[in-house]
Amino acid sequence: MSNNSTNTEWPLWEVFYQPKDGKPFEHAGNVHAPDAEMALQNARDTYARRNEGISIWVVPSDQITASSPEDRGPFFDPANDKPYRHPQFYSVPRAVKKRK
Amino acid sequence: MSTFDTIPQTKQEALVETLLRLADDRLIHGHRLSEWAGHGPELEEDLALANVALDMIGHAASLYSYAAELEGKDDEDHYAYFRDDIDFKNIAMVELPKGDFGFTIARQFLFSAFSYFLYQKLIDTVEDEQFNGMLQKHFKEIKYHLRHSREWVLRLGDGTEESHRRIQDTFDEIWMYTGELFDLDDADREAIKQNVFVDVTEFKGEWKELVNSTLEEATLTVPDYDQYMFSGSRQGRHTEHLGHLLAQMQFLRRSYPDAEWK
Numbered sequence: 001m002s003n004n005s006t007n008t009e010w011p012l013w014e015v016f017y018q019p020k021d022g023k024p025f026e027h028a029g030n031v032h033a034p035d036a037e038m039a040l041q042n043a044r045d046t047y048a049r050r051n052e053g054i055s056i057w058v059v060p061s062d063q064i065t066a067s068s069p070e071d072r073g074p075f076f077d078p079a080n081d082k083p084y085r086h087p088q089f090y091s092v093p094r095a096v097k098k099r100k
Numbered sequence: 101m102s103t104f105d106t107i108p109q110t111k112q113e114a115l116v117e118t119l120l121r122l123a124d125d126r127l128i129h130g131h132r133l134s135e136w137a138g139h140g141p142e143l144e145e146d147l148a149l150a151n152v153a154l155d156m157i158g159h160a161a162s163l164y165s166y167a168a169e170l171e172g173k174d175d176e177d178h179y180a181y182f183r184d185d186i187d188f189k190n191i192a193m194v195e196l197p198k199g200d201f202g203f204t205i206a207r208q209f210l211f212s213a214f215s216y217f218l219y220q221k222l223i224d225t226v227e228d229e230q231f232n233g234m235l236q237k238h239f240k241e242i243k244y245h246l247r248h249s250r251e252w253v254l255r256l257g258d259g260t261e262e263s264h265r266r267i268q269d270t271f272d273e274i275w276m277y278t279g280e281l282f283d284l285d286d287a288d289r290e291a292i293k294q295n296v297f298v299d300v301t302e303f304k305g306e307w308k309e310l311v312n313s314t315l316e317e318a319t320l321t322v323p324d325y326d327q328y329m330f331s332g333s334r335q336g337r338h339t340e341h342l343g344h345l346l347a348q349m350q351f352l353r354r355s356y357p358d359a360e361w362k
Contacts, residue, residue: 016343031144032144035255038251041248042144042145042148044244045147045151093360
């Protein structure tokens with residue numbers, strides 16, 4: 001339970017699950033739980049009862065550092081005008097195309 | 101077979117009796133757990149209890165439907181909805197009212213620990229393929245039920261002063277109903293002879309060890325195993341609580357026998 005006596009709600013945990021071997025973990029949502037083991041069990045009961053995955057991570061929500069809405073411009077906009085960062089920008093030479 | 105004093109004569113009768121005993125425990129326990137839906141102490145725990153309830157009712161349904169197949173009944177509903185309390189073969193522990201969260205957890209732990217060892221042994225013994233296949237499937241879920249309830253026993257026992265006191269009271273109160281887990285009657289002995297059931301007393305030591313170590317880790321006092329133990333439910337002598345439970349569970353199906361899901 002929380003050490004803060006005015007807060008009776010369990011801490012929040014972010015839940016990630018791995019859909020298949022070798023696949024990256026995906027964010028599923030969050031759960032409340034008193035500790036890590038119960039968070040894992042609650043995550044399983046809430047998000048993995050219908051064959052969604054083969055592995056689960058739980059992370060205390062307050063341990064996640066997130067970008068803020070104000071960061072949106074400086075963080076992400078510059079990518080829009082640099083099409084050469086995408087592979088589609090480059091045309092494939094005919095010799096390479098032929099070989100596929 | 102539906103009366104409490106009938107001893108199975110053939111292998112099939114012994115198998116049906118075993119299926120019904122296993123299924124009755126799980127249906128009644130599952131129903132008690134389902135009473136938590138919407139009343140759990142936290143949203144997440146509400147879901148967890150409902151999930152365990154669904155698992156157990158699912159186990160009962162598959163065991164009943166195999167019994168129905170063997171006995172030539174229409175389907176599993178015959179056993180769940182159209183038998184009276186005297187015909188139910190569940191132990192008393194699972195029919196006791198759901199109590200507080202601690203009671204529900206303590207009962208789940210004691211029962212799931214028992215199921216864990218029972219299923220392990222049954223899987224090694226039972227030759228009937230259909231029955232064994234069910235057992236293997238249910239076993240995975242039983243392991244989870246045990247883990248979930250065991251973790252909660254540790255947290256409630258070693259939690260606050262109030263949670264410790266309440267779960268200790270619960271174990272003291274429920275203890276006299278643990279004897280029935282290991283009672284063997286003539287029907288069981290016949291089923292053991294036919295290789296469709298196992299001698300439950302053989303794993304009583306392992307069960308005790310798990311219970312003792314868990315309670316000790318939870319800073320709880322293990323109640324006295326040699327105290328008076330309730331018995332007779334498998335033969336139809338139930339507590340007053342089963343009749344009330346069945347009235348609620350069976351009422352709809354009995355009042356509208358032809359009702360269908362649309």
